[in-house]
Amino acid sequence: MTDIIWGTVTKILSINAFEMNVSHQKDTNNDSYQDLEEIHFTEVNIPSIPVDEASRNVSDIEQNLKDKFVKCEISGRNSENRLVCAVSHSGAGGY
Amino acid sequence: MYNKLWQNHDLESADLTSGKTPFIVFPNVISESTCASLSEKIFKNFKTVPGPGIKNKIGTSLGSHIYDKSKYFMNSQKSNTFIKNIFSDGHSPLKSMRQIISQIFHKQISTAFENKMSYSDCVIRIHDEGDSVHLHRDNCNFEMPDYIVSKYKNQLSAILYLQSPEYGGELSIYDKQWNRYDEPSRQPDFGYSFDLVDDVSHTSISPTTGSLVLLNPNFYHMVESVHGNIPRVSIGFFFAESSKYELSCWT
Numbered sequence: 001m002t003d004i005i006w007g008t009v010t011k012i013l014s015i016n017a018f019e020m021n022v023s024h025q026k027d028t029n030n031d032s033y034q035d036l037e038e039i040h041f042t043e044v045n046i047p048s049i050p051v052d053e054a055s056r057n058v059s060d061i062e063q064n065l066k067d068k069f070v071k072c073e074i075s076g077r078n079s080e081n082r083l084v085c086a087v088s089h090s091g092a093g094g095y
Numbered sequence: 096m097y098n099k100l101w102q103n104h105d106l107e108s109a110d111l112t113s114g115k116t117p118f119i120v121f122p123n124v125i126s127e128s129t130c131a132s133l134s135e136k137i138f139k140n141f142k143t144v145p146g147p148g149i150k151n152k153i154g155t156s157l158g159s160h161i162y163d164k165s166k167y168f169m170n171s172q173k174s175n176t177f178i179k180n181i182f183s184d185g186h187s188p189l190k191s192m193r194q195i196i197s198q199i200f201h202k203q204i205s206t207a208f209e210n211k212m213s214y215s216d217c218v219i220r221i222h223d224e225g226d227s228v229h230l231h232r233d234n235c236n237f238e239m240p241d242y243i244v245s246k247y248k249n250q251l252s253a254i255l256y257l258q259s260p261e262y263g264g265e266l267s268i269y270d271k272q273w274n275r276y277d278e279p280s281r282q283p284d285f286g287y288s289f290d291l292v293d294d295v296s297h298t299s300i301s302p303t304t305g306s307l308v309l310l311n312p313n314f315y316h317m318v319e320s321v322h323g324n325i326p327r328v329s330i331g332f333f334f335a336e337s338s339k340y341e342l343s344c345w346t
Contacts, residue, residue: 008278023279047162048241064240069281090283092158093273094233094312 003029003074005037005083006090009065015056016041017082018065020072038082039072045088069093108200112249117268117314120300121195121307124255129186130304134258134328137219140181149228154178154218156346161239171215175206178216188330189217192255192307193344196334199309200342204334207343209243214345219257222264222327227320231286232273233312233333244345247335252312253344254331256302261323265299266308269315291315302327 006024013019017040022033048064050056071090074083110116125133137153154174160167182188193204207214222228233252235245244250254266269292280288292315299319300308310316312333321327337343 006283024283067275067278069278094231
């Protein structure tokens with residue numbers, strides 16, 4: 001099963017990476033994760049963020065992700081010690 | 096704390112949007128007998144779907160389609176037709192709600208449109224024995240930037256109670272407004288941690304049949320557990336100023 005963490009995006013690092021404050025971890029995760037993790041996202045299920053990296057810019061990513069509560073499905077860690085994840089917004093704050 | 100019953104037409108609607116008054120209750124908007132007849136019609140047409148934070152609702156809402164606009168608008172069309180049909184041969188609670196809101200705010204009110212597609216008019220929420228809604232706030236400004244209604248400021252919520260449960264089902268409103276720095280307290284599925292409202296005072300509104308509640312939904316709120324064999328039935332929508340003379344509503 002894929003490990004999953006949730007939390008808020010604290011800083012945008014590039015068009016495919018951000019820093020995240022991890023607030024929730026799935027009970028059945030194989031690994032445990034730091035309170036602050038850097039995420040490299042390979043997939044993003046947020047319509048306003050283009051799938052094509054060439055069409056993205058940091059400011060757009062910031063507008064869509066900064067301070068947002070997201071779900072990260074982890075596939076591993078890269079050479080920069082960033083978690084490689086598929087990222088989506090999570091749940092709803094209200095109806 | 097705030098409990099303010101509507102007694103005249105000079106209400107400062109700005110108090111609601113500013114948060115000075117988190118909610119206003121309008122009693123006896125529809126008679127008990129009309130509510131009973133409307134509830135009967137709803138249960139005859141009982142075809143509910145689950146949504147964020149709720150097991151049974153009739154009608155679609157943005158919260159169920161945050162990232163799928165085309166599906167939202169497709170479902171809105173269906174749910175608007177379905178709900179119109181339920182109330183087609185008699186009193187429309189939606190019309191009553193809109194009339195009152197229009198009088199208070201001195202503006203016309205209609206369902207929001209985007210690219211000629213209609214938003215969902217309203218949702219009917221049904222809470223059975225044991226049902227509750229976890230602590231949350233409603234505000235599409237932050238979470239749903241892809242929808243045009245997210246650009247409307249000062250969003251408010253309207254809820255009309257069509258059937259009171261035997262016990263419970265109160266709407267509890269906390270004296271604390273959401274801000275983006277509360278997001279670390281989100282729960283993965285729905286709403287927020289109760290830690291956010293520790294030691295925060297709250298007011299509970301009984302879901303009295305026929306009462307209309309206008310709420311500033313940026314205040315944290317929740318629905319307490321419903322008890323007994325009679326379900327709690329309410330109809331609701333969100334609304335905001337879309338132009339100087341108009342209000343738009345949606346769910």
